[in-house]
Amino acid sequence: MYTSVFLLAICAAFTSAKVLKVQIQDGEAKTVQFTMNNVESFTWKNCGGQGAGFADLSLTPDPLQFPGTIHISAKAYINTTVQAPLPATLLIEKEVAGKYIKIPCIDSFGSCTYDDVCELLDGVTCPDPLVKAGIPCQCPFKPAQYTLPTADFDVDTSFFPSGGYHVKGSISMNGQMTGCLDIYFTVN
Numbered sequence: 001m002y003t004s005v006f007l008l009a010i011c012a013a014f015t016s017a018k019v020l021k022v023q024i025q026d027g028e029a030k031t032v033q034f035t036m037n038n039v040e041s042f043t044w045k046n047c048g049g050q051g052a053g054f055a056d057l058s059l060t061p062d063p064l065q066f067p068g069t070i071h072i073s074a075k076a077y078i079n080t081t082v083q084a085p086l087p088a089t090l091l092i093e094k095e096v097a098g099k100y101i102k103i104p105c106i107d108s109f110g111s112c113t114y115d116d117v118c119e120l121l122d123g124v125t126c127p128d129p130l131v132k133a134g135i136p137c138q139c140p141f142k143p144a145q146y147t148l149p150t151a152d153f154d155v156d157t158s159f160f161p162s163g164g165y166h167v168k169g170s171i172s173m174n175g176q177m178t179g180c181l182d183i184y185f186t187v188n
Contacts, residue, residue: 041062041063041164041184041185041186042059042060042062042183042184042185042186043183043184043185044057044181044182044183044184045181045182046179046180046181046182047168047170047180047181047182048170048177048179048180049170049171049172049176049177049178049179049180050079050178051078051079051080051082051173051178051179052076052077052078052079052080052082052141052171052178052179053076053077053179053180053181054074054075054076054077054181055075055076055077056073056074056075057072057073057074057075057181058071058072058073058074058150059071059072059185062185062186063185063186063187063188064160064185064186064187064188065187065188066155066157066158066159066160066187067154067155067156067157067158068154068155069152069153069154069155070152070153070154070155071150071151071152071153072148072150072151072153073148073149073150073151074146074147074148075145075146075147075148076145076146076148077144077145077146078141078142078143078144078146079143080143080173080178081140081141081142081143082139082140082141082171082173082178083118083139083140083141083173084116084118084119084139084140085115085116085118085119085173086116086117086118086139086171086172086173086178087113087114087115087116087117087171087172088113088114088117088169088170088171088172089112089113089114089169089170090110090111090112090113090114090167090168090169091111091166091167091168091169092110092111092165092166092167093111093165093166093167094161094163094164094165095163095164095165095166096163100164100166117139117171118138118139118140121137121138121139122138124137124138125137126138127151127153129148129151129152129153130148130151133146133147133148133149133151134146135148160187161187162186162187162188163186163187164184164185164186165184165185165186165187166182166183166184167182167183167184167185168180168181168182168183169181
């Protein structure tokens with residue numbers, strides 16, 4: 001009996017359940033309740049390429065709240081000079097009924113393929129937290145270790161409906177994957 005309760009608690013932890021109620025019948029009805037307040041939905045991993053990646057990445061609050069302020073801290077590395085052309089692919093999926101559904105590319109937003117990220121970055125103003133941390137925003141990116149202490153970014157959109165999301169982005173150079181990041185998060 002206790003083994004079953006333990007296994008159910010583990011299942012709850014892996015499915016991000018915050019409360020698990022179990023009714024055990026041993027001649028009488030009993031209810032065992034586990035409350036897990038520290039279950040986090042944000043996970044990340046490097047998913048390929050040796051040229052660039054993350055050693056650490058934190059994103060709070062968890063779950064995210066839009067509109068609102070996102071707190072990001074990161075440690076990243078670039079092992080080789082990253083320069084144009086820099087093709088990239090971005091996959092964005094929304095969880096619906098327990099399955100992830102791909103969000104199509106519309107006006108360069110969604111699951112898109114980009115011919116050259118360097119060209120896109122040329123028109124972007126580097127956010128202050130990145131400038132203060134000495135993190136460049138335009139190509140070429142030279143080999144280095146980069147640290148972004150906790151930085152706040154205000155997001156004033158309510159575009160993302162609540163629920164679970166999966167985002168996977170990769171960049172390549174000279175036909176070979178340079179870096180890849182795979183993220184899961186939840187929006188309230």
